[in-house]
Amino acid sequence: MKAMNIVNAINDALDIKLKEDKNIVVYGEDAGFEGGVFRVTEGLQKKYGAERVFDSPLAESGIAGTAVGMAVAGLRPVIEMQFCGFIYPAFNQIISHITRYHNRSRGRYRMPIVIRLPYGGGINALEHHSESMEAIFAHIPGLKVVVPSTPHDAKGLLISAIESDDPVLFLEPKRIYRAIKQEVSEEKFSVPIGKAKVLSQGTDVTVVAYGAMIREVQKAMVMAKEAGYSVELIDLRTIYPLDKETITASVKKTGRIIFVGEEPRSFGVGSEIMALANEEAFLHLEAPPKRVAAFDVIVPYPRGEHHYMITPEKIFYEIERTVKF
Amino acid sequence: MFDQFDPADDKMLQVIDNNGKVIDKERMPQLSDDELLKLYRDMLFVRTLDFMIVSYQRQGRVYTYPPNYGQEAIGVAAGAVMRHDDWLVPAFRELGAYLAKGVTMKEIFMFNMGFEDGMRFTEANHVLPFSVPIASQLLHAAGIGYAVKYQKKDEVTIAFVGDGGTSEGDFHEALNFAGVWKVPVIFVVQNNQYAISVPVKMQTASLNMAIKSKAYGIQGLKVDGNDIFAMVAAFRYAHEYARREQQAVLIEAVTYRKGAHTTSDDPTKYRTTEEEKEWDRKDPLRRMKLFLEKKKLWSDAEEERITEEYKKEIDRQFMETEQSVKYPLEDAFRYMYAEMPQDLRDQQIEHEKFLQWKNGRK
Ligand SMILES: Cc1ncc(C[n+]2csc(CCOP(=O)(O)OP(=O)(O)O)c2C)c(N)n1
Ligand SMILES: [Mg+2]
Numbered sequence: 001m002k003a004m005n006i007v008n009a010i011n012d013a014l015d016i017k018l019k020e021d022k023n024i025v026v027y028g029e030d031a032g033f034e035g036g037v038f039r040v041t042e043g044l045q046k047k048y049g050a051e052r053v054f055d056s057p058l059a060e061s062g063i064a065g066t067a068v069g070m071a072v073a074g075l076r077p078v079i080e081m082q083f084c085g086f087i088y089p090a091f092n093q094i095i096s097h098i099t100r101y102h103n104r105s106r107g108r109y110r111m112p113i114v115i116r117l118p119y120g121g122g123i124n125a126l127e128h129h130s131e132s133m134e135a136i137f138a139h140i141p142g143l144k145v146v147v148p149s150t151p152h153d154a155k156g157l158l159i160s161a162i163e164s165d166d167p168v169l170f171l172e173p174k175r176i177y178r179a180i181k182q183e184v185s186e187e188k189f190s191v192p193i194g195k196a197k198v199l200s201q202g203t204d205v206t207v208v209a210y211g212a213m214i215r216e217v218q219k220a221m222v223m224a225k226e227a228g229y230s231v232e233l234i235d236l237r238t239i240y241p242l243d244k245e246t247i248t249a250s251v252k253k254t255g256r257i258i259f260v261g262e263e264p265r266s267f268g269v270g271s272e273i274m275a276l277a278n279e280e281a282f283l284h285l286e287a288p289p290k291r292v293a294a295f296d297v298i299v300p301y302p303r304g305e306h307h308y309m310i311t312p313e314k315i316f317y318e319i320e321r322t323v324k325f
Numbered sequence: 326m327f328d329q330f331d332p333a334d335d336k337m338l339q340v341i342d343n344n345g346k347v348i349d350k351e352r353m354p355q356l357s358d359d360e361l362l363k364l365y366r367d368m369l370f371v372r373t374l375d376f377m378i379v380s381y382q383r384q385g386r387v388y389t390y391p392p393n394y395g396q397e398a399i400g401v402a403a404g405a406v407m408r409h410d411d412w413l414v415p416a417f418r419e420l421g422a423y424l425a426k427g428v429t430m431k432e433i434f435m436f437n438m439g440f441e442d443g444m445r446f447t448e449a450n451h452v453l454p455f456s457v458p459i460a461s462q463l464l465h466a467a468g469i470g471y472a473v474k475y476q477k478k479d480e481v482t483i484a485f486v487g488d489g490g491t492s493e494g495d496f497h498e499a500l501n502f503a504g505v506w507k508v509p510v511i512f513v514v515q516n517n518q519y520a521i522s523v524p525v526k527m528q529t530a531s532l533n534m535a536i537k538s539k540a541y542g543i544q545g546l547k548v549d550g551n552d553i554f555a556m557v558a559a560f561r562y563a564h565e566y567a568r569r570e571q572q573a574v575l576i577e578a579v580t581y582r583k584g585a586h587t588t589s590d591d592p593t594k595y596r597t598t599e600e601e602k603e604w605d606r607k608d609p610l611r612r613m614k615l616f617l618e619k620k621k622l623w624s625d626a627e628e629e630r631i632t633e634e635y636k637k638e639i640d641r642q643f644m645e646t647e648q649s650v651k652y653p654l655e656d657a658f659r660y661m662y663a664e665m666p667q668d669l670r671d672q673q674i675e676h677e678k679f680l681q682w683k684n685g686r687k
Contacts, residue, residue: 029489029520029521029523030520030521030522030523033522033523033595034521034522034523034594034595037521037589037590055522055523055527057489057492057527057528057529058459058489058490058492058493058520058523058528059492059493059494060493061493061494062492062494085457085458086458086459088458089458089493089494089495124388124389124439125388125389126388126389126457127457128457128458129457265672266668295657295658295669295672295673295676296661296668296669296672297657297658297661297669298661300441300652300656300657301436301439301440301441302388302439303438303439303440303650303652304439304440304441304652304656304657305439307652307654307657307676308657313679313683314679317679317682317683
């Protein structure tokens with residue numbers, strides 16, 4: 001066991017897989033020599049050589065498109081998009097090819113590609129550095145979308161993602177990259193894709209969240225406990241494929257559900273969770289399912305971001321309204 | 326000029342050497358003493374402002390900032406050549422050009438303090454907002470070029486991008502469009518040798534950046550971007566050509582980012598001090614200063630005096646900006662649409678109810 005933050009844990013997972021499998025290559029803007037602007041791939045080029053861990057030209061479509069070719073020819077690329085806001089030049093390759101090749105070739109060509117994507121707000125950044133647009137990607141047939149909230153899960157989920165023969169969008173909550181340290185096994189282990197985790201058992205209301213929002217919910221839960229509300233917290237961990245069983249079982253037990261996310265509220269991951277609650281647990285509901293998510297606006301610049309970010313107070317407020325409904 | 330500086334021969338336009346001596350008399354732009362002094366003062370102002378913003382960043386008074394240090398000549402030269410109606414399409418490292426076009430210091434401060442209001446550019450004519458998604462703005466420039474040509478207007482567009490930006494598909498699409506439609510746009514690649522940590526040799530195997538023009542059927546020119554006179558000469562020539570011939574031009578300005586990529590970057594991780602020292606000799610202000618001193622137009626004493634003056638004025642305006650800015654909740658909503666959807670209005674009202682509840686608890 002070793003104390004790791006999320007950055008260390010991702011680095012460790014990459015290290016383990018690079019050592020184990022010669023077909024893995026890691027690349028992206030600044031990802032080679034410098035080890036990425038967040039230092040996630042630090043030291044890997046030195047260890048595995050510039051042929052396997054390298055700086056790509058500044059071109060996201062190029063990064064994703066070459067990954068398709070590499071995958072077709074037998075490699076397993078792990079590519080980095082520098083920030084959430086800069087994945088869009090690659091969107092064409094993702095939606096037109098990465099997510100379609102397997103189906104298009106009737107299973108002949110697999111796409112074992114991992115796209116690492118630092119995402120989310122709360123870091124006082126310039127425009128395009130704070131978005132949380134996972135719903136756009138979860139909406140694409142053919143893509144798996146995962147998002148860890150702890151160092152342990154970051155390592156285990158990334159190992160699963162790299163070993164998956166399907167393309168995986170691996171979201172990294174950059175706000176908590178270095179915020180949490182946890183004892184993590186230095187051995188290889190995996191956390192399965194598609195399995196949510198119940199972080200706390202409760203009886204009054206189910207809260208579903210992921211990524212950096214987990215910590216905000218946990219702060220709200222301290223307030224909820226004082227007020228006498230028992231909250232069941234589910235860390236989604238995988239957005240697609242959604243762990244319907246875990247969520248449904250929980251809602252049936254508590255009768256109430258709140259989704260907490262930093263994404264724009266409309267047509268989001270939260271909307272899917274609400275639909276699930278209605279479809280699978282309608283007769284168990286004692287209050288309307290509720291989304292606590294961002295406004296449908298562009299993430300404001302740093303000095304306005306506090307209006308946008310979901311706070312523990314706001315989560316508590318909605319917990320109280322839902323329980324008292 | 327384009328013939329004599331064929332990018333295929335890797336020739337570079339240079340007017341003064343590293344000691345401020347004129348080495349190409351023929352191409353030395355016509356400039357009065359006052360114009361010479363203005364160019365130097367503008368560069369000095371940009372450098373002073375740039376240093377001050379970096380120090381404000383260290384004091385936690387502004388957020389992440391991309392320094393212009395070492396690249397001042399390029400923006401200042403563009404600013405000196407642009408007319409009121411010409412269009413400026415920025416990347417984010419061209420302070421001299423923004424100021425010349427009428428962007429105010431307070432707006433730049435506001436932007437760096439984390440307010441969208443800093444990008445209103447209220448007093449500036451035809452200046453687009455800064456572009457964070459690398460190279461995407463070049464297509465906007467090509468589109469502006471198309472529109473002004475269609476409208477038969479006499480307006481030239483100058484658009485900026487970095488060396489790293491030339492790898493994006495948008496760079497190629499923009500130059501291709503501009504070549505096909507023959508639009509009066511000057512694309513400027515500030516080749517400062519790095520894209521964050523990645524050296525330019527990892528971006529392209531081309532002989533230089535200017536040569537990329539050939540693939541799109543437009544003219545290209547490689548210029549010493551640390552030579553203010555070469556930059557003015559190049560911009561004057563390209564501007565005249567773009568207007569007269571209704572054609573696009575690609576200018577590569579060879580320079581060096583002496584500072585960090587942004588205030589969150591540490592260049593010692595990826596480059597050597599020897600390399601930095603070598604570029605110190607080519608510093609654009611140093612070279613022009615040596616030129617002016619030979620002409621007895623400038624002195625250290627003058628430089629010191631005026632730098633102090635600039636610092637005072639910059640600081641005064643910075644503090645005024647700090648005191649005047651605010652970010653009410655509605656500012657996150659009001660500019661999303663020309664006609665705000667009711668649902669968005671409801672989201673704001675709902676949030677205000679929460680804020681009332683929150684304030685009531687305290
Ligand atoms: C589309 C896109 N991808 C990545 C980034 C992140 N990024 C910001 S600046 C930069 C390097 C830019 O290098 P260059 O074009 O040479 O301009 P310079 O910063 O040197 O002026 C990168 C990769 C971005 N802003 N936009
Ligand atoms: Mg550069």
